[in-house]
Amino acid sequence: MPHTLSRDNLTVTITLYHNTIREITLSKARHGLKKAENTIYLLNDIGDYLDGKRVDFLRYSVDLENLTDFQQLVLNKVRQIPYGVTVTYGMLAKDLQTSPRAIGGALSKNPAPIVIPCHRVIGKHDLGGFAWGVMIKKHLLHVEGASIGPDFIA
């Protein structure tokens, strides 16, 4: 079972066997990963992210097959929201010719929080909802240093 760590876009993968080093690999290219490697890198990336590092999750693929076409459309749109940026449900609704409530409904089905950054979608007057609790949404936005207005940051 390989272990990985990452610093400044350099990823080190260590494979141990019975307490001896079997292999160490160094990598900078973080695209075109094998599927088996994907999960390892993902844990590492999420760790970096939670440490406040800017991480690009677009290179991961997320299975949205069991969601409706509309939900897939919204979630794929949300993936494009840049790190540290917030948009409102209404802005996305206008963009996709639908209603703010419909946007929220689709986001509530997000199967992969953080990787699909639905926490960057907030209400016009407040933070809006979050399937795993608004406190966590606030935490993630804080990690990113997102500017969500002085009214409702804590």
Add this chain to the structure above:
DNA sequence: GTTCCGTATATAG
């Protein structure tokens, strides 16, 4: 500040 509709989508009956 509240409360009340309008809206789009999903789900249950």
Add this chain to the structure above:
DNA sequence: CTATATACGGAAC
């Protein structure tokens, strides 16, 4: 098909 529930927004008290 109708009714109900929403991670909203805006108008009206």
